[in-house]
Amino acid sequence: MRKPLTSHPEPDFIMKPEIKYLVIVCLLGFCGMGFAGDLNTLKKLIGTQDSLLVADSQGQILFAQNADKKLIPASTLKILTSLTALHYLGTDFRFVTEFYTDRDSNLKIKGYGDPVLISEVVAEIAETLSTKLGTFNNLVLDNSYFDPAPIPGVTVTLNPYDAPNGALCVNFNTVFFKREPDGSYSSAEPQTPLLPFALKKIAGYGLKQDRVILSQEQDEITLYAGAMFQYFLKQQGILNEGGIRLGKVDKTDKLIFRYLSKFSLQDVIARLLEYSNNFIANQTLLAIGAKVYGAPATLEKGVQAALSYAADVLKLKDIRLAEGSGISRENRISAKDLMVCLEAFEPYHSLMRHQGREFFKTGSLNGVKTRAGYIDDGTGGMYRFAVMLNTPGKSTDAVMSRLLNALP
Known part of the structure; x- marks a missing residue:
């Protein structure tokens, strides 16, 4: 950003406007000589x-x-x-994800679009919830904060840059896998389990190693996020006796944990720019x-x-x-x-x-x-x-x- 000009007393000699312009042009031309040719x-x-x-x-x-x-x-x-x-949003902004219980002992998760809700974060959240929650009935997922439409330019491919958007998503809506010598599939990321939810989708492609993206069809991206939370909650000894379904948080529900992202907005932007995500x-x-x-x-x-x-x-x-x-x-x-x-x-x-x-x-x-x-x-x-x-x-x-x- 240019600094503002400061005011100085007028000199005794006042240069005529046309001479002043000529001097400026000459100076700029001289300064630019080192660049112009190249x-x-x-x-x-x-x-x-x-x-x-x-x-x-x-x-x-x-x-x-x-x-x-x-x-x-x-x-x-x-x-x-x-x-x-x-x-x-401001430099100090951080995405949030909220966790509620209701009168029917359901655990509800409400997403607000956190783009860096990755496996390591889900595991940390599950550990925190283990101090606040025992068994629960259904895992209810609230993705109502977003009403996403197809993004212009995005096509239906297996490429991560075509991943869809949603209010409650994990791992950028992608699954990274590899194929073992015996023909079975496993996760290509040690921190991320290969869930049956994703395995069924992967098996249909017959690839040896790659990333596949999840879709918005039949709420696939939200249900996958729920399955990932269910897995890590189980690792902490928190079991659900019911299933996973979509729903909404009600005013009568009790907020038990509000996760504030460990990544600041500047962290998010750095990832956005570095990986062109x-x-x-x-x-x-x-x-x-x-x-x-x-x-x-x-x-x-x-x-x-x-x-x-x-x-x-x-x-x-x-x-x-x-x-x-x-x-x-x-x-x-x-x-x-x-x-x-x-x-x-x-x-x-x-x-x-x-x-x-x-x-x-x-x-x-x-x-x-x-x-x-x-x-x-x-x-x-x-x-x-x-x-x-x-x-x-x-x-x-x-x-x-x-x-x-x-x-x-």
Whole structure:
């Protein structure tokens, strides 16, 4: 962020405006001479469906080509989603999951969209509940805080980036397994049991080792979360005499434990950016929508919150958002818009992937390659860059190689 100019007494000699302008232009030209030759070689790498924008730590533009063109950002959109979360939820925000008992001795779990409810966390929660609970009847799962719809761009595949969203989910709605020499299946993660619930789904694919994703059909993702809690509760000696079913928490139910996530919002964003996790991105966007506009969380509410933040705070009024991860080809943003996001995100740049002098976020879709972030200038400042290649067959590697070599 630029520092405000300070006021000084007028000197005895007042430079004429036209002379002052000429001096400034000459100084800028002189300062830029070290960059111009090398950076200009980037022009031939940027086609009509591509853009590149580079600025120094003070925001002065060092190179710009098609900077105003609205292009598909792919996963660099996660920078804007992260900023939106920090704005509405706050850096100290933590997701919660609530546990209740009712008059029929049922244990109820209400989810609020925690995207990092992983096996280790479920085990820790079960240990805590063992001090508050004995046997119970049914395990009742309340997923009513979210009303998720299919995410634009997500297809029905086995790829983790297509995992669906929900209010009560564990392990990113994926199951990581391997096949033993005798043909049996086992978990590929020592902390995660391979439950019969998941085994039935895995057996139908006949794969040797992979991840499969759970679906929203027949409430599969929520019931799997329930089965995982049931397993770890049993490990703590807490048995349920009934089954697992969906339901809702009532006003008469007793809250026995409110789990506050061990991961802060900054921890969540770091995982989101490092692993480019689409599930985390849209879980967070849905939670933002509920925070701003009230439950239940919907994609429309999350998108509207992000657009409002972009327009009101970042002053970006001409972007197009379909969801928060970048998986949709309907998303549109310019390199100039991304540069505004980068300026706002700079205090959190350490949450990004780090390689050499660079902190960055990449994006990749069929025919789309993007990269945005920061390059250490060696003096305590950061260059900012946004590379958007929407020409099929191109890679950001050549652009970044020349850019890193050109910037001291």
